[in-house]
Amino acid sequence: MRFLGVGARDVVALARYQRRTHDVRRPLLVTGLLAEQLAKDLGAGGDPTLIRTAGHPAEAALYIRVVAGAATAEDERLFREATRALVPIVAVQTAGRTVRLPYVLAEDVVQCRPGSGFPVDEIAERVAAALGGAGAPLAASLPVFRDAVARRRTADAALTSAGLTAFGAASGPRLPVLALDQARMLSDLAVASGAETSDDQRAAAQKVALPLALSLATGLAARELVRRLPRRARALDAAVAPGATLALGALFRRLPRV
Numbered sequence: 001m002r003f004l005g006v007g008a009r010d011v012v013a014l015a016r017y018q019r020r021t022h023d024v025r026r027p028l029l030v031t032g033l034l035a036e037q038l039a040k041d042l043g044a045g046g047d048p049t050l051i052r053t054a055g056h057p058a059e060a061a062l063y064i065r066v067v068a069g070a071a072t073a074e075d076e077r078l079f080r081e082a083t084r085a086l087v088p089i090v091a092v093q094t095a096g097r098t099v100r101l102p103y104v105l106a107e108d109v110v111q112c113r114p115g116s117g118f119p120v121d122e123i124a125e126r127v128a129a130a131l132g133g134a135g136a137p138l139a140a141s142l143p144v145f146r147d148a149v150a151r152r153r154t155a156d157a158a159l160t161s162a163g164l165t166a167f168g169a170a171s172g173p174r175l176p177v178l179a180l181d182q183a184r185m186l187s188d189l190a191v192a193s194g195a196e197t198s199d200d201q202r203a204a205a206q207k208v209a210l211p212l213a214l215s216l217a218t219g220l221a222a223r224e225l226v227r228r229l230p231r232r233a234r235a236l237d238a239a240v241a242p243g244a245t246l247a248l249g250a251l252f253r254r255l256p257r258v
Contacts, residue, residue, distance in 0.1 A: 032066030
């Protein structure tokens, strides 16, 4: 039995997806100048075991390196190790000037002005961008990252909505596909907020009922809006879906967690 194109198998798949997103496979690794202080700032109010200051970059979920100016031979060795292991890198530059670092994208370098303390919010934004969907379970246990991860996850879902709308019209009904993707986004937002989960399959399925219902309702409202607009155009249609996804994410983040 299916409702608006969504069946029982889809609900079970969503429940399994939510359980998987609670698994933190690897911690963050922070090394370099004042690494202990930065690790303390990033781990404030959270699980200290998820941020380490010693170990190999290849064993981390993401590697943060604090550097002062040009990369030393040790910096380059550690960046190379992380890159070879496909571990994302965020560098914190304390030199007060832009310096190109090997193996690190310019957008993943956070400038830290001397004497002003670590820009924790900006670092959290770069970590959220680098981790993508893997950021939700870390944010659940590390509150410093929650807002950044939620914003990034919502923005990524909005881009996906735009793509599904723009390129999926000829392949069949879009509402179920969009709704399921939005429900996965909401599940990630729930996980990132620190909401509890259950190992029981029935309880987990009930847990995803609200995200799925909200996603379907949003999709129906967006579809009706497009139908009522004069001179419906494909480009305008594509703009409605990401806008609805952003609004849905913002609304869901304001709902109380149970």
